[in-house]
Amino acid sequence: MVGTLRERARLALAARKQTTGEKPVLLTVGCGLVAGSRVATPGGWALVERLCIGDEVLTFDAGFQRITALVPEVVFTSEQLTPRPLWPLHVPKGTLENRQDLIVPPHQGILVESPDVRDAWGDPYALLPAAALEIVEGVERIEPQGSLSAVLPVFAEDQMVFVNGGTLAFSQCFWGLRAGVRPRFGRAPNYKMLPVNAAQALLETGRVKTLGVPVPELRQAA
Numbered sequence: 001m002v003g004t005l006r007e008r009a010r011l012a013l014a015a016r017k018q019t020t021g022e023k024p025v026l027l028t029v030g031c032g033l034v035a036g037s038r039v040a041t042p043g044g045w046a047l048v049e050r051l052c053i054g055d056e057v058l059t060f061d062a063g064f065q066r067i068t069a070l071v072p073e074v075v076f077t078s079e080q081l082t083p084r085p086l087w088p089l090h091v092p093k094g095t096l097e098n099r100q101d102l103i104v105p106p107h108q109g110i111l112v113e114s115p116d117v118r119d120a121w122g123d124p125y126a127l128l129p130a131a132a133l134e135i136v137e138g139v140e141r142i143e144p145q146g147s148l149s150a151v152l153p154v155f156a157e158d159q160m161v162f163v164n165g166g167t168l169a170f171s172q173c174f175w176g177l178r179a180g181v182r183p184r185f186g187r188a189p190n191y192k193m194l195p196v197n198a199a200q201a202l203l204e205t206g207r208v209k210t211l212g213v214p215v216p217e218l219r220q221a222a
Helices: 004-021 128-137 173-179 196-206 216-220
Strands: 038-041 042-045 056-059 061-065 069-076 089-091 102-104 108-113 125-129 150-154 159-163 169-170
Touching: 056 159, 069 159, 069 173, 108 128, 125 159, 125 173, 125 196, 128 196, 150 169, 150 173
Parallel strands: none
Antiparallel strands: 038 042, 038 159, 056 061, 069 150, 089 102, 108 125, 108 169, 159 169
């Protein structure tokens, strides 16, 4: 199953790039919070792999929100060939307000702030795919060795969750379909991911910053 998904992802990337010249973002492969990442909870920072359905996690827009589903995802495995576009990225401590080194799958969304963009509500926020961060000094792709897993945390609605002391990572409610949880429909999504090349153009302006955790005691717990 993993091999099939990755092959479909590779073919979709190639086809989209050839027809439009745009580097697209796939929202179903290469996403999630890698094992070892920590999220903010009422009790402090917790490893994502130890979360349970019903636990509360701190979000950017709605405070603490209850997890409705947790979906496992394979980032890479020694049993399957992983194409380079699906290799995760290593983000050094401090690059994205993270107080620890961070590993992110290439299509995991990261929220940033810039005066050059506006979201649906007119706020200066943009959602970038982690793959765009490859142009940032110090950020590097991780060549697959052994196995690496991730978790897709699901909430009732799309949310941004605080990871590793400050990075804001996108959690999409439709991930729950893989766990039999139907997302809420009937309104526009909270965030729209920029294509990779548009995200990199924004980063190259030098007018981009990340948003940190607003709760001092949670930051200290990282």
